[in-house]
Amino acid sequence: MKHESVSKAEAKQKTIAILTSGGDAPGMNGAIRAVTRAGINAGYNILGVRRGFHGLWRGDIINLDSRSVSDILHRGGTFLMTARSETFKTEEGLGKAVDITEIFNIDVLVAIGGDGTARGAKALAEAGVPVIVIPATIDNDIGATEYALGFDTALNTAVQAIDKLRDTASSHERCSVVEVMGRHSGYIALGVGVASGAEVILVPEREFDFDDDIVLTLIKDRNAGKRHYIVVMAEGVGLGSDMAQLIEKRTGIETRSTQLGYLQRGGAPSFRDRWISSLMGVKAVRAISEGRLNRMIVHKEGDCKDIDLDEALATEKRILDDTINMADTITI
Numbered sequence: 001m002k003h004e005s006v007s008k009a010e011a012k013q014k015t016i017a018i019l020t021s022g023g024d025a026p027g028m029n030g031a032i033r034a035v036t037r038a039g040i041n042a043g044y045n046i047l048g049v050r051r052g053f054h055g056l057w058r059g060d061i062i063n064l065d066s067r068s069v070s071d072i073l074h075r076g077g078t079f080l081m082t083a084r085s086e087t088f089k090t091e092e093g094l095g096k097a098v099d100i101t102e103i104f105n106i107d108v109l110v111a112i113g114g115d116g117t118a119r120g121a122k123a124l125a126e127a128g129v130p131v132i133v134i135p136a137t138i139d140n141d142i143g144a145t146e147y148a149l150g151f152d153t154a155l156n157t158a159v160q161a162i163d164k165l166r167d168t169a170s171s172h173e174r175c176s177v178v179e180v181m182g183r184h185s186g187y188i189a190l191g192v193g194v195a196s197g198a199e200v201i202l203v204p205e206r207e208f209d210f211d212d213d214i215v216l217t218l219i220k221d222r223n224a225g226k227r228h229y230i231v232v233m234a235e236g237v238g239l240g241s242d243m244a245q246l247i248e249k250r251t252g253i254e255t256r257s258t259q260l261g262y263l264q265r266g267g268a269p270s271f272r273d274r275w276i277s278s279l280m281g282v283k284a285v286r287a288i289s290e291g292r293l294n295r296m297i298v299h300k301e302g303d304c305k306d307i308d309l310d311e312a313l314a315t316e317k318r319i320l321d322d323t324i325n326m327a328d329t330i331t332i
């Protein structure tokens with residue numbers, strides 16, 4: 001039941017609520033900032049939901065004004081915090097979340113996150129709560145968009161780490177197996193592998209033969225005079241520590257593994273994540289003010305636009321074999 005006591009002026013003012021959900025990603029703060037400031041500029045009241053969908057059904061909600069989002073554009077993580085919520089996935093949890101949107105007079109919810117966040121937003125839309133999704137996950141595995149916030153910063157973090165690993169691998173004439181994030185996808189591994197000049201790149205999207213694609217490659221490299229070897233491995237392929245043991249056992253090359261883990265999720269957002277998060281936030285408010293709801297903001301051919309959420313969720317993408325083959329031609 002909506003409050004009837006609001007003043008006429010308040011009744012006319014629409015409210016946008018913002019939440020971040022799933023794994024955090026550099027650029028989330030930029031998106032929160034842009035939605036808040038563009039929303040205020042467009043005459044909306046802005047609320048921040050803390051701790052993602054878990055906070056939504058609990059009513060963990062704060063007012064946001066222009067000053068609330070000062071000094072966050074350059075910070076990693078999400079100042080609204082995030083949390084994974086099993087409760088929200090239940091009918092009861094969803095129902096509580098819908099009730100909260102009515103109690104707080106929320107007209108549109110902007111959900112910033114990855115695939116799980118988009119599906120949670122879809123559930124709210126089906127329950128009658130208008131939503132806009134902004135894609136944010138370092139995995140960059142959301143089919144409808146060429147870019148998800150956080151990907152560029154994560155790539156830069158990993159490349160800088162591998163440059164450091166290359167120094168010590170070279171000093172000790174070692175092979176360094178670097179396990180990177182990406183959940184079930186290989187976008188991080190492929191990007192980082194090519195950008196760091198890795199000898200071997202392993203992604204879930206392509207089968208490999210241990211002897212032909214790894215052992216033979218490293219032995220040929222050693223015979224060609226290489227003094228160090230970098231193997232970039234997506235976590236969806238397996239554990240880097242297991243791979244390191246196998247490589248050392250089969251090749252005799254001293255091998256060490258490094259799991260970059262959560263380092264890839266933090267750090268100051270790159271220019272690209274600050275730029276695209278700002279664009280996506282503005283485009284989200286523009287879609288709302290122009291009456292287009294239940295949309296995802298996607299990055300396509302250098303620009304951001306809103307598309308139907310159902311269409312977005314039905315869109316899949318996969319690393320092209322040709323892209324992987326291209327990488328093969330230069331990772332020798």
Ligand code: F6P
Nearest residue numbers: 023114137138139181182183265
């Ligand atoms: O989805 C982003 C991501 O960092 C994945 O690459 C990784 O597998 C997962 O989150 C880790 O999830 P959590 O933060 O819940 O451990």
